[in-house]
Amino acid sequence: MLAGAAADAATLxxxxxxxxxxxxxxxxVTALPLDGSAHKxxxxxxxxxxxxxxxxxxxxxxxxxxxxxxxxxDTVSHQIYSFSPAKRFQLPLYRGTPxxxxxxxxxxxxxLGCNIHDEMVGYLLVTDAPYFGRTDAAGGWTLEVPRxxxxxxxxxxxxRDTDTDLxxxxxxxxxxxxxxxxxxxKSLEPAPLARQHxxxx
Amino acid sequence: xxxxxxxxxxxxxxxxxxxxxxxxxxxxxxxxxxxxxxPSYTQGGISxxxxxxxxxxxxxxxxxxxxxxxxxxxxxxxxxASAWGDHDRIPFGLTExxxxxxxxxxxxxxxxxxxxxxxxxxxxxxRASGWESPxxxxxxxxxxxxxxxxxxxxxxxxxxxxxxxxxxxFDLSLTGGAFGWNEGAGTFIAGDGFTLTDRxxxxxxxxxxxxxxxxxxxxxxxxxxxxxxxxxxxELRWFDRLVLRALRYDNRxxxxxxxxxxxxxxxxxxxxxxxxxxxxxxGWTAIVQALKGETRIVPDGFVLEWPFKxxxxxxxxxxxxxxxxxxxxxxxxxxNANAAGSGAEDGHAWTAAWVFSPDEHWRFTLEWLRVTxxxxxxxxxxxxxxxxxxxxxxxxxxxxxxxxxx
Numbered sequence: 001m002l003a004g005a006a007a008d009a010a011t012l013x014x015x016x017x018x019x020x021x022x023x024x025x026x027x028x029v030t031a032l033p034l035d036g037s038a039h040k041x042x043x044x045x046x047x048x049x050x051x052x053x054x055x056x057x058x059x060x061x062x063x064x065x066x067x068x069x070x071x072x073x074d075t076v077s078h079q080i081y082s083f084s085p086a087k088r089f090q091l092p093l094y095r096g097t098p099x100x101x102x103x104x105x106x107x108x109x110x111x112l113g114c115n116i117h118d119e120m121v122g123y124l125l126v127t128d129a130p131y132f133g134r135t136d137a138a139g140g141w142t143l144e145v146p147r148x149x150x151x152x153x154x155x156x157x158x159x160r161d162t163d164t165d166l167x168x169x170x171x172x173x174x175x176x177x178x179x180x181x182x183x184x185x186k187s188l189e190p191a192p193l194a195r196q197h198x199x200x201x
Numbered sequence: 202x203x204x205x206x207x208x209x210x211x212x213x214x215x216x217x218x219x220x221x222x223x224x225x226x227x228x229x230x231x232x233x234x235x236x237x238x239x240p241s242y243t244q245g246g247i248s249x250x251x252x253x254x255x256x257x258x259x260x261x262x263x264x265x266x267x268x269x270x271x272x273x274x275x276x277x278x279x280x281x282a283s284a285w286g287d288h289d290r291i292p293f294g295l296t297e298x299x300x301x302x303x304x305x306x307x308x309x310x311x312x313x314x315x316x317x318x319x320x321x322x323x324x325x326x327x328r329a330s331g332w333e334s335p336x337x338x339x340x341x342x343x344x345x346x347x348x349x350x351x352x353x354x355x356x357x358x359x360x361x362x363x364x365x366x367x368x369x370x371f372d373l374s375l376t377g378g379a380f381g382w383n384e385g386a387g388t389f390i391a392g393d394g395f396t397l398t399d400r401x402x403x404x405x406x407x408x409x410x411x412x413x414x415x416x417x418x419x420x421x422x423x424x425x426x427x428x429x430x431x432x433x434x435x436e437l438r439w440f441d442r443l444v445l446r447a448l449r450y451d452n453r454x455x456x457x458x459x460x461x462x463x464x465x466x467x468x469x470x471x472x473x474x475x476x477x478x479x480x481x482x483x484g485w486t487a488i489v490q491a492l493k494g495e496t497r498i499v500p501d502g503f504v505l506e507w508p509f510k511x512x513x514x515x516x517x518x519x520x521x522x523x524x525x526x527x528x529x530x531x532x533x534x535x536x537n538a539n540a541a542g543s544g545a546e547d548g549h550a551w552t553a554a555w556v557f558s559p560d561e562h563w564r565f566t567l568e569w570l571r572v573t574x575x576x577x578x579x580x581x582x583x584x585x586x587x588x589x590x591x592x593x594x595x596x597x598x599x600x601x602x603x604x605x606x607x
Contacts, residue, residue, distance in 0.1 A: 012342065049603065052607075053607075075604060076223060076224060076604075076605075077223060077271065079305075081305050081306060083306055083309055083366070083367075084367075090305050091272055092274050093271060111366050111367075113306070113363075113366055115303060115305055115306065116223075116303075119441070121366070127251075127284060144506055179460075189370065189440060190438075190440050190442055190482060191482060191599075192441055193441050193442070193482065200328065200329065200330045200331075201320070201322075201327060201328045201329075201332060
């Protein structure tokens with residue numbers, strides 16, 4: 001870490017653990033500045049593919065206002081839908097990339113499914129926080145951020161805690177880094193089974 | 202033959218309509234069989250397994266063609282046709298064929314409607330394409346009976362509450378069906394008892410040989426009294442790990458209606474089916490199913506009843522591309538009819554199987570099945586000892602190809 005690379009910046013060090021103390025990989029961490037001056041994150045153009053009857057990647061974090069394209073690289077057709085409050089939409093039966101990107105203008109979690117293949121599930125976390133990322137195998141996430149006060153939130157597709165239960169305020173002050181360890185209060189939902197086949201009945 | 206021509210015409214029509222192919226599949230399943238059993242129902246007998254001692258050797262397990270086609274946005278058609286290499290009058294017939302309406306989920310709910318011929322949602326082991334089991338070759342006693350005699354020929358509606366897509370731990374489904382053409386269901390239980398087989402009677406097919414002393418050349422899928430049967434079921438799923446199913450089935454046949462020309466009469470059959478399946482995160486699967494019901498006829502005003510029940514428990518462990526399974530079945534048929542051919546039976550069965558799927562095309566299965574049953578029918582109608590202990594060992598090589606294979 002290049003300490004002092006920017007005098008007004010420091011490193012945010014977040015660790016996420018399960019209730020039994022093990023590191024949680026893949027948790028989404030968002031850091032929202034609470035001082036008014038902060039910039040809004042710039043919208044992006046993202047892609048969520050469908051390969052072997054699975055969303056790939058199965059989770060995307062995107063700023064509010066971003067667009068996502070949902071190509072289908074499988075030989076079978078898919079029929080994508082979401083009935084999540086943050087974005088309700090459906091893409092009628094298709095292969096390839098026949099539809100324009102979908103616009104996500106409201107923060108929240110969007111759960112995606114395929115109306116033909118029930119085992120397919122994907123997630124979009126639409127955020128208005130300018131700083132975000134996912135925890136590594138050690139349950140950690142670090143980022144250089146401007147000094148100031150932040151609201152730190154975490155989310156995971158299998159998390160049972162409500163996101164407000166795990167919101168914390170954190171001040172990135174004079175030191176070269178600010179640390180926060182969050183531990184889930186409730187155990188995770190079971191992971192989806194890795195299936196060799198897709199069952200018909 | 203006419204059915205095969207009609208089927209091929211329908212397939213040609215669908216392909217010609219320019220609909221977007223969703224997938225087709227051809228499966229060829231060959232068997233090497235060793236059996237000490239007496240003739241089975243397909244050979245005019247009564248054994249508890251599919252292949253008898255005269256059928257030991259190389260056999261056709263199943264030759265199957267299946268097609269799923271989208272018809273526009275929310276409709277699709279499903280056809281599943283098979284040949285079994287025995288003496289059915291339909292050498293290549295539909296085991297299922299239906300139209301499905303599948304609108305998009307709305308506010309967390311989803312409706313699915315099927316119309317045609319298909320299995321009611323009972324089996325928890327026969328979950329693979331073609332209503333096959335990924336665990337064993339032979340179905341349980343319960344599911345073998347469904348394969349032989351039970352099919353919904355009608356309409357089924359299913360309403361799902363998609364809880365897990367909304368942050369809840371479970372999903373719920375309510376199912377209701379209305380059907381006709383299943384007034385032969387029950388004949389096999391009374392006339393043969395339970396058996397463990399993977400052979401599925403095609404629509405329009407016949408069970409047993411002409412001249413069969415007990416099954417009278419049964420046609421399970423027929424309508425005599427013009428009264429629709431119904432079923433209602435409930436399914437609860439905890440994530441993708443646990444499934445609980447309950448279903449009440451009643452064909453509401455009027456057993457007093459008899460076709461005097463053919464001698465065919467409706468069998469009034471009702472049952473409750475319960476089941477649970479659990480899958481662990483590390484390769485274990487456990488399934489239990491139970492069935493309890495009754496079938497009756499009223500020839501010339503005499504009420505003849507056959508209460509029946511069956512249960513099984515299956516445990517399976519998957520190791521990579523290998524799956525080892527063990528299943529224990531129990532079954533019992535009682536009756537108030539004491540004349541010859543009246544069919545009280547009780548028995549049990551052990552099934553052990555090793556399935557190896559090296560890739561998506563090949564599947565090899567070695568299965569050992571032992572059925573022990575005590576059937577008065579065996580004594581009365583076939584002059585055989587009532588108690589039989591039958592063992593059937595099968596080695597199956599199954600090759601699947603087509604755009605739906607994965």
